[in-house]
Amino acid sequence: MKTFFKILGGLVLLVLLAAGGFAAFVAIDGVPRYAAKPPDLKVEVTPERVARGRLISNMLCSECHMDVKTGRLTGHRLPDLPAEFGPAYSKNLTQDRTVGIGSWTDGEIAFMLRTGIRRDGQYAPPWMPKLPRMKDEDILSIIAFLRSDDSLVQADATADRESEPTFLVKFLTHVAFKPFDYPSAPIQAPDTADKIAYGRYLALDAFDCFACHSGDFKKMNDRVPEKSFRFFGGGNSMPDLTGRPINTANLTPDPETGIGKWTEEQFVKAVREGVRPDGRLLRYPMARLPEFTEGEAEAIFAYLKTVPPIRNEVARNFDPMGGPALTDGKALFAKYGCVVCHANKGVGIGDVTKAKVDFPADSSLQAWIRNPSAFKPLTKMPSFQGVIREEEYAPLIAYVRDLAK
Numbered sequence: 001m002k003t004f005f006k007i008l009g010g011l012v013l014l015v016l017l018a019a020g021g022f023a024a025f026v027a028i029d030g031v032p033r034y035a036a037k038p039p040d041l042k043v044e045v046t047p048e049r050v051a052r053g054r055l056i057s058n059m060l061c062s063e064c065h066m067d068v069k070t071g072r073l074t075g076h077r078l079p080d081l082p083a084e085f086g087p088a089y090s091k092n093l094t095q096d097r098t099v100g101i102g103s104w105t106d107g108e109i110a111f112m113l114r115t116g117i118r119r120d121g122q123y124a125p126p127w128m129p130k131l132p133r134m135k136d137e138d139i140l141s142i143i144a145f146l147r148s149d150d151s152l153v154q155a156d157a158t159a160d161r162e163s164e165p166t167f168l169v170k171f172l173t174h175v176a177f178k179p180f181d182y183p184s185a186p187i188q189a190p191d192t193a194d195k196i197a198y199g200r201y202l203a204l205d206a207f208d209c210f211a212c213h214s215g216d217f218k219k220m221n222d223r224v225p226e227k228s229f230r231f232f233g234g235g236n237s238m239p240d241l242t243g244r245p246i247n248t249a250n251l252t253p254d255p256e257t258g259i260g261k262w263t264e265e266q267f268v269k270a271v272r273e274g275v276r277p278d279g280r281l282l283r284y285p286m287a288r289l290p291e292f293t294e295g296e297a298e299a300i301f302a303y304l305k306t307v308p309p310i311r312n313e314v315a316r317n318f319d320p321m322g323g324p325a326l327t328d329g330k331a332l333f334a335k336y337g338c339v340v341c342h343a344n345k346g347v348g349i350g351d352v353t354k355a356k357v358d359f360p361a362d363s364s365l366q367a368w369i370r371n372p373s374a375f376k377p378l379t380k381m382p383s384f385q386g387v388i389r390e391e392e393y394a395p396l397i398a399y400v401r402d403l404a405k
């Protein structure tokens with residue numbers, strides 16, 4: 001018996017030593033590096049590709065890489081990253097040849113977008129999405145856009161800041177999140193006539209809806225999305241710009257806790273305009289996605305109907321609707337969620353102080369808040385028509401003017 005315990009004790013000690021050794025190795029090694037093997041690629045920049053690439057960038061890249069201070073894709077600190085992952089900074093994607101990606105080859109950009117391996121071999125942690133299954137033509141369009149004369153990507157020397165991954169990120173990139181292989185065969189999207197297959201492609205391969213909408217980023221399966229923990233069952237918590245946790249919605253067809261009772265029309269409106277069937281606006285980080293055509297949003301709906309239903313009541317912490325009209329501008333800025341996108345000082349993913357120049361008259365500023373997409377069709381700011389009470393506009397606008405002072 002004694003010997004048995006001795007052996008057992010020895011084994012436990014060995015395991016502990018090995019685990020400790022691995023932890024020390026992970027801490028020192030940091031996020032792993034790999035060999036960058038960019039393909040030989042020269043993208044032909046056509047107006048069609050630039051337009052398509054701009055649209056994709058508006059859906060997939062701008063929110064993280066757009067810097068409201070420079071008005072270009074010069075990068076910034078990701079505001080809504082859970083603290084357990086550490087501060088991360090997106091990078092300068094402009095054509096500047098030193099800090100931007102102006103000197104990267106088309107092949108190096110494609111390799112990074114597909115695999116997650118930067119041209120210096122550094123693996124980009126999960127906070128930079130990878131696009132291993134997006135169709136080739138869309139990848140080429142993104143690159144064409146990055147090379148175009150669009151003002152968002154004109155050379156700007158704003159310096160990059162290096163991310164500071166926590167031990168958890170270093171650990172996860174050693175054991176769970178690995179680079180993807182560069183595709184060995186051409187990738188095309190399924191035929192749009194096959195709604196379910198096309199919707200699956202959009203929701204899993206091109207736009208990563210499943211990543212946020214499954215249960216937990218740490219337990220998502222980026223190779224076989226369907227094997228992600230609580231696939232599309234929601235409840236993945238992420239802080240908004242005020243630090244308040246917002247849980248992702250359950251998008252499975254469960255009739256009670258998911259979207260089983262939603263009509264196709266309601267779903268399309270929620271996705272393209274950011275308005276729920278009960279009239280509530282969807283909150284950041286769920287973006288309105290007017291870039292999708294109705295047909296595309298319908299395809300995603302058709303696909304989601306085929307996902308196994310999961311009964312998961314997600315705590316949504318919505319503010320109560322209605323109530324008396326408010327007269328305090330600051331309270332209105334909070335009540336209508338302006339603060340979620342614009343932060344306390346008015347500068348978040350959009351800069352309200354710009355209204356000073358763009359909308360000097362209160363009537364024109366009111367028109368913007370009512371329906372921003374009448375001015376900028378693809379803006380991420382939702383329409384507040386019918387949401388904000390008429391008598392609330394004056395104090396709200398006065399407060400926005402104060403923020404610009």
Ligand code: HEC
Pocket residue numbers: 056057060061062064065078088089090091092093100101109112113118122123124125127128129142162163
């Ligand atoms: C969720 C936020 C997020 C989104 C969305 C995003 N990125 Fe990034 N991106 C990052 C972060 C953070 C880094 C820095 C990675 C690191 O810390 O190593 C990065 C790095 C990069 C790099 C490497 C640049 C360099 O100098 O090393 C490229 C290229 C890039 N992103 C392109 C894109 C493109 C194109 C899109 C849209 C298809 C996109 N990103 C979408 C956050 C994001």
Ligand code: HEC
Pocket residue numbers: 203207208209210212213246247248249250251259267270271276281282283284285286287289300316
């Ligand atoms: C960055 C993370 C993120 C991504 C990516 C994302 N969502 Fe969301 N989504 C959310 C969050 C958070 C909510 C909840 C918002 C709220 O409660 O106001 C939400 C809510 C929704 C809702 C409303 C459901 C309800 O019950 O209120 C729909 C519909 C939706 N998302 C569809 C999609 C689709 C389709 C995609 C892919 C094109 C997608 N989402 C991608 C985070 C995300």
Ligand code: HEC
Pocket residue numbers: 283284333336337338339340341342349350351352353354355356358359368369376378379380381382384396400
């Ligand atoms: C979902 C995010 C979101 C919410 C919520 C939001 N905004 Fe915005 N807002 C933006 C973005 C993004 C821009 C930048 C415009 C653009 O380029 O699309 C913006 C721009 C603005 C501007 C500057 C317009 C200009 O170009 O001069 C004002 C003013 C403004 N918002 C006010 C508000 C007010 C008031 C509220 C609340 C009633 C609000 N916003 C809610 C995202 C949001």
